Every structure is written in C-alpha cells, then in structure tokens.
Amino acid sequence: MNGSGGSCSSLMEVAYDDDHHHGHHDDELHVLAVDDNLIDRKLVEKLLKISSCKVTTAENGIRALEYLGLGDQNQHIDALTNNVMKVNLIITDYCMPGMTGFELLKKVKESSNLKEVPVVIVSSENIPTRVNKCLASGAQMFMQKPLKLADVEKLKCHLMNCRS
Amino acid sequence: MEKRQFRDYTISLYHQGFLDDQFTELKKLQDECSPDFVAEVVSLFFEDCEKLISNMARALDQTGNVDYKLVGSSVHQLKGSSSSVGAKRVKGLCVTLKECCDSQNYEGCVRCLQQVDIEYKSLKGKLQDLFNLEQQIVQAGGRIPQVDI
Numbered sequence A: 001m002n003g004s005g006g007s008c009s010s011l012m013e014v015a016y017d018d019d020h021h022h023g024h025h026d027d028e029l030h031v032l033a034v035d036d037n038l039i040d041r042k043l044v045e046k047l048l049k050i051s052s053c054k055v056t057t058a059e060n061g062i063r064a065l066e067y068l069g070l071g072d073q074n075q076h077i078d079a080l081t082n083n084v085m086k087v088n089l090i091i092t093d094y095c096m097p098g099m100t101g102f103e104l105l106k107k108v109k110e111s112s113n114l115k116e117v118p119v120v121i122v123s124s125e126n127i128p129t130r131v132n133k134c135l136a137s138g139a140q141m142f143m144q145k146p147l148k149l150a151d152v153e154k155l156k157c158h159l160m161n162c163r164s
Numbered sequence B: 001m002e003k004r005q006f007r008d009y010t011i012s013l014y015h016q017g018f019l020d021d022q023f024t025e026l027k028k029l030q031d032e033c034s035p036d037f038v039a040e041v042v043s044l045f046f047e048d049c050e051k052l053i054s055n056m057a058r059a060l061d062q063t064g065n066v067d068y069k070l071v072g073s074s075v076h077q078l079k080g081s082s083s084s085v086g087a088k089r090v091k092g093l094c095v096t097l098k099e100c101c102d103s104q105n106y107e108g109c110v111r112c113l114q115q116v117d118i119e120y121k122s123l124k125g126k127l128q129d130l131f132n133l134e135q136q137i138v139q140a141g142g143r144i145p146q147v148d149i
Helices: A010-015 A038-050 A061-067 A078-083 A101-110 A128-136 A149-163 B002-015 B021-028 B037-061 B068-085 B088-102 B106-139
Strands: A016-018 A030-034 A054-058 A089-093 A119-123 A141-144
Touching: A030 A038, A030 A061, A038 A054, A038 A089, A038 A149, A038 B037, A038 B068, A054 A061, A061 A089, A061 A101, A089 A101, A101 A119, A101 A128, A128 A141, A141 A149, B002 B106, B021 B037, B021 B068, B037 B068, B037 B106, B068 B088, B088 B106
Parallel strands: A030 A054, A030 A089, A089 A119, A119 A141
Antiparallel strands: A016 A054
C-alpha cells in the first residue's frame, strides 16, 4: 500500500495499513484507528505518528475485529494473533456503515482477551445520548472530530497515567 | 515580496471564511517526514468532492425516484471530509444540503449541490494559488513564513 509504505502480509495489505518500519518499543503506544473515511484515516494516522505512536488503520469494524483476532473466520488463527503486535488503544469513528463504532466497542468489551484495551470513540456530533451510551458501554473517552494534536496529547497523557 | 503576498493571501482566506482553524491544525502535521502532507490531504479532499458530488448529482437526476439515502450518506461523508481539512464554506453548504436531503426538498438539494460544486472548485483554485506562492518562496531559497491568524 502507499502512504506509510509498510510491507504487510497479503492478508493484511488489502484491509489495513500497518507500519512495520520501526520496531515496537515497549513504551510506545500501538493504536488501532478505525474510520471509513480515507481522509480521516490519513489524518488520525499522522496525528498519532507525530505523537510517537505506532499506528495500524482499518477502514471498518469487521477489518478491525479481524486484525484483533476476533473475526468470525479467525477464531482459531492463533498465528495471526501472535504476529499482531499488541494493541494498546483503539480509536474508532462512531458513524460507520455496517458496524458502527459503538457496536465495535461492545464486541471488544465482550471479549475476554481484549476487554482491557481502552476504546476511544470519535464523532463529529456531540450528542449527549450518544456520548452517554458509549461511556456506559465502556468507552474510555468520547472525543469530537476532527481531532487536533492537542487532543491526542491529552489522550496519551490520560492513558499513560492509567497504565503506570 | 512573495512572503508578503503569501501572508496576506493566507489571512484573507481565513477572514473570508474559506478556511478555518482546522486547516491550521493540518499544517501542524506537516514536517520533514511528510513535507507535502497538506497538499496530499487537500488533493484527496478535492477528489472526494468530485466523486461524491457526482454520486449525488446522479441520484438527483432520477427525478421521481431519488435515492435520498444515498444523497444523505454522500453528503455526510463530504461534510466530514470538509470539516477535517478546514474547508469552512464547503462544510457549511454540506450542512444545508443535508437539511434539504433530510426533508426531501428536491429543489433545495439541487440548488445546494450546485453551490457545493462551485464552492469546492473555488477553494481548489485558491489553494492552488497559495501552494504556488509557497513554491515561489521555496524556489527563491526562502522559508515559508508562519502566519498567525
């Protein structure tokens, strides 16, 4: 794929963009960013990279779940899960065709393997019922789109503090 | 001279409402690793505009059988993209278009879509002019001035 120029296995190449150029340091956050909009994916990827995160992007919830090892087909593909570097944070858009960010959140929280992974929901619309619903279902934060550098810094601090 | 022009032109684009501070945020993401980041994103945006406007025009062409769901999802995408790149006027028109779509106001949709089309093309021209000014500065060996709005 173009962009970050990562070389991925053919399974992943079509579905998501993984940055293999740099080694994954233990203190570096590995973020999975999910958004159906190409421009927003590009932006969030850059925001996160500038903030020293390792980034994988996915264009929809199904791809995201597959990457996390939760896809229906991949239930027993342990090799894939082991090859995938541990994801420390999931940032997902709320409004996506097919599986919404909210539905993705619920799937992650229902999984014994992944329920500890913080999930941040981003949306262009700051609707209180939407925000509350996400937080009540275990979202770490609900943030307004478009994300700015300052938002990512804030988010990182929040998460790093939670980790230590 | 070019620096002065660049500064003035940039400020005018913000003051006239073509761009908002999200464009400023975009510029913050440009660095040595990705020196053409803004141009790349902006280019993707204009491609998006062309594609989505074309989809919506086609849908609206089916008079009597307009797929408002399609128009709605397309304008939602465009609203999102324009918001993300700081294309303030385009975004504003998308909001209006979405309202027309939600109330299935056919005339309103057609009118609004035309305005969106005009507006994105206008912005495209202006940003091209801005990038050209940047090029001139760089080619003359100068640095692009930081413009505080």
